[in-house]
Amino acid sequence: MALHLEARPSRLPSAPPLAGLSPLETEAVELFVGLAQVVGLPKSIGQIYGLLYISATPLSLDDITRRLDISKGSASQGLKFLRTTGAVRLGDENGSRCDRYQAETGLRTLATGFLKEQIEPRLSNGSDRLARLKRLAEMVPAEQREHVGQRVKQLESWHGRAATVLPLLIRLLGK
Amino acid sequence: MALHLEARPSRLPSAPPLAGLSPLETEAVELFVGLAQVVGLPKSIGQIYGLLYISATPLSLDDITRRLDISKGSASQGLKFLRTTGAVRLGDENGSRCDRYQAETGLRTLATGFLKEQIEPRLSNGSDRLARLKRLAEMVPAEQREHVGQRVKQLESWHGRAATVLPLLIRLLGK
């Protein structure tokens, strides 16, 4: 993710061309590019989702590459991610021969998919580390025994807190 | 942030040297490097915080560069970030002539600092975009009027939801 260790005048991404889009669409796409950056996803994914979100009709991969002016590869990968994450699905009224996508707009759906795919795996990885840390903490010189024990206990409490708060958070995001 | 669009065998960061550290410290550092990655911060920041977190005594910038084997520049910038974010503070028992740091360990403190510094600015940026989007939505061809209006309304509801949930979340992280 972009981290602003830098000076104050935090540079804006300096709006790219975004050729085939109406002003409304451009604005929507930029909005979602910003959101994507907040949660650490690539720009192209924000663009794709933003375009689908504002579009009144389902769009094909080809529509997307043309309007957004990105490569077929990017669009394909981006859609794949959005699909497996549940943020996008095949259009309802799908008549034509090629796949058309539309945005899934339930906040809970989006959040759940994102947490499941992006956060959960890393956290469970963290669990392993925590377990190993705990073992190591037991064989520490007496001098540090107390301090280290305290820290490990705290980490465990964090872990527990996270485990209860995350589901609750999803509930809060409501239907 | 690292995004795994890629194949299944999601490569692990392949543990670096981490010379001057005890096994316990190494484990703690790696744990926090992982956490840092989850929230999209550079590795060096995770390393620094992890080392301070597990250390029984406050450490100087020089201690940090030597033990972690990172450059003075990285350490200085990382500490700066951790300071302004409230994750680290000057040691209590500060006798010597150089600054020594220790980790701030309140979960709420950490979360608040992070949200304030990293998330809030981006979200307020998003507010501007949303306002502009709303204006554009009013001048849309009749055909799309309904759809676009619905989407804009939904975005506003998301925004409201976020505004209520974030503070609540901080409360949940407790004391």
Next chain:
DNA sequence: ATGACTGTTCAAAAAATATTGAACAGTCGG
């Protein structure tokens, strides 16, 4: 004032990540 030490800054280098584009596999209609 000088030299040793601590810490910051920032341009350049390195590393990590995202995007492209071309090769490929699959499908459909004729």
Next chain:
DNA sequence: CCGACTGTTCAATATTTTTTGAACAGTCAT
């Protein structure tokens, strides 16, 4: 079966982000 079309994959490339290291500023003891 062929050729046109849709979509995926992945190595090469481009871009972004992080890290380094050297120059610099400040402090302090002598």
